[in-house]
Amino acid sequence: MNTDFDYIIVGAGAAGLMLANSLGKDSFFKTKKILLIDKDKKEENDRTWCFWEKGEGEFDSILFKNWKRIQFLAKDFSLDKEITPYAYKMLKGSDFYTFMLEKIQAYPNISFQLGTVLNITEQQNLVEVEIDTATLKAKKVFNSIFDVSFVKNQTKYPLIQQHFVGWVIRSKKPIFNSQSPTFMDFSIPQKGNTRFIYILPFSDTEGLIEYTLFSAKTLEKEEYELAIKQYITEVLGCDSYELLEKEKGNIPMTSYDFNSQNSQNILHIGLAGGWAKASTGYTFKKTQKKTKELISFLKVNKPLDTFSGKDKYWFYDLLLLDILYKNNAAGSIIFESLFKNCSPQILLKFLDEETSLSEDLKVISSCPSSYFIKALFQRIL
Numbered sequence: 001m002n003t004d005f006d007y008i009i010v011g012a013g014a015a016g017l018m019l020a021n022s023l024g025k026d027s028f029f030k031t032k033k034i035l036l037i038d039k040d041k042k043e044e045n046d047r048t049w050c051f052w053e054k055g056e057g058e059f060d061s062i063l064f065k066n067w068k069r070i071q072f073l074a075k076d077f078s079l080d081k082e083i084t085p086y087a088y089k090m091l092k093g094s095d096f097y098t099f100m101l102e103k104i105q106a107y108p109n110i111s112f113q114l115g116t117v118l119n120i121t122e123q124q125n126l127v128e129v130e131i132d133t134a135t136l137k138a139k140k141v142f143n144s145i146f147d148v149s150f151v152k153n154q155t156k157y158p159l160i161q162q163h164f165v166g167w168v169i170r171s172k173k174p175i176f177n178s179q180s181p182t183f184m185d186f187s188i189p190q191k192g193n194t195r196f197i198y199i200l201p202f203s204d205t206e207g208l209i210e211y212t213l214f215s216a217k218t219l220e221k222e223e224y225e226l227a228i229k230q231y232i233t234e235v236l237g238c239d240s241y242e243l244l245e246k247e248k249g250n251i252p253m254t255s256y257d258f259n260s261q262n263s264q265n266i267l268h269i270g271l272a273g274g275w276a277k278a279s280t281g282y283t284f285k286k287t288q289k290k291t292k293e294l295i296s297f298l299k300v301n302k303p304l305d306t307f308s309g310k311d312k313y314w315f316y317d318l319l320l321l322d323i324l325y326k327n328n329a330a331g332s333i334i335f336e337s338l339f340k341n342c343s344p345q346i347l348l349k350f351l352d353e354e355t356s357l358s359e360d361l362k363v364i365s366s367c368p369s370s371y372f373i374k375a376l377f378q379r380i381l
């Protein structure tokens with residue numbers, strides 16, 4: 001077995017696969033020997049990915065569904081609007097893994113190794129990666145194993161979790177609006193937290209319903225499932241349905257300085273690198289963007305811990321998370337104000353971190369100002 005590589009990518013999830021594919025297709029890296037390692041074969045459909053984008057995208061050929069509208073609901077407010085030029089796109093995890101692994105296996109300089117990574121240690125000018133069957137060496141390692149203890153063992157930046165359970169159901173009668181996913185439905189009891197229902201309607205009788213919280217603590221499994229059942233019967237008015245699939249997730253929402261875990265030759269990527277949008281948990285599209293940036297960065301051969309810095313969006317997210325950490329019930333009020341006062345297009349652009357300063361001000365001024373002024377003073381004083 002070959003044990004020396006230029007790059008080792010640890011984890012063949014969203015970030016690892018996107019990075020391996022981007023390195024493989026770029027002729028600049030064709031002389032680099034690259035290894036991708038995962039403990040899993042990546043054959044399960046373990047998650048549903050959604051993201052929005054304008055026009056055609058890299059994954060259009062494997063999309064499961066794509067919508068031109070979104071809905072937002074609260075107790076006394078609702079909207080259902082077109083989001084053009086954006087589309088809200090959905091991918092099944094298993095389709096993404098197959099699509100990416102097929103591409104990666106065709107690159108002669110990249111190999112895939114099944115193995116559990118036990119340790120990653122930086123030596124002088126090389127990194128040792130210990131797996132269950134061997135010790136491997138690389139000049140640079142890109143690590144997507146997320147160790148939440150780094151975030152938990154500090155108090156400077158609060159950790160909120162986006163935790164959810166989702167059910168894919170098929171009903172006898174039509175209960176879904178197949179044209180319009182529900183981005184957030186805050187009409188459900190908040191119980192002192194930020195709680196909402198997220199719906200991806202595949203047809204008028206089939207869809208994914210997720211009970212989601214942005215909060216510091218997770219719930220017992222039964223509590224998520226009871227809330228989904230109640231929503232199906234009480235809000236969607238359906239008492240006859242089949243449960244087809246379940247999914248669950250927990251995405252960190254934090255402004256923690258993930259770069260502090262990086263070194264000259266080890267870079268954390270994906271969730272482990274802080275590539276989740278801290279205020280929403282959306283990670284897929286940000287990982288695509290970050291991967292592109294990383295490919296350009298690798299061509300100039302700088303130490304990996306100089307890859308990323310903080311920007312204005314990092315600060316906006318920090319303020320929102322400070323608010324939600326101290327007053328977890330504020331989420332529904334803030335998101336309702338945003339959707340009442342801004343178009344979905346400007347909100348999506350803002351969440352994509354592509355707005356101008358004047359657009360930022362429009363979004364920020366549409367939130368209840370008292371929360372943000374207080375959070376701002378608490379951070380700067």
Ligand SMILES: Cc1cc2nc3c(=O)[nH]c(=O)nc-3n(C[C@H](O)[C@H](O)[C@H](O)COP(=O)(O)OP(=O)(O)OC[C@H]3O[C@@H](n4cnc5c(N)ncnc54)[C@H](O)[C@@H]3O)c2cc1C
Pocket residue numbers: 010011012013014015016037038039040046047048049050051115116117118144145146247248249250251269270271272281282283284285
């Ligand atoms: C159910 C679910 C739904 C989501 N939906 C969305 C969405 O709609 N939109 C969005 O933008 N984001 C979504 N996310 C968030 C985010 O996009 C995903 O978590 C994404 O998979 C993160 O990519 P990653 O590469 O950082 O981690 P992962 O995709 O989890 O990849 C990490 C890889 O490391 C491997 N691994 C872990 N430990 C070891 C080890 N010791 N040795 C070897 N391999 C190891 C794992 O097997 C895994 O393949 C969702 C997350 C979940 C859990």
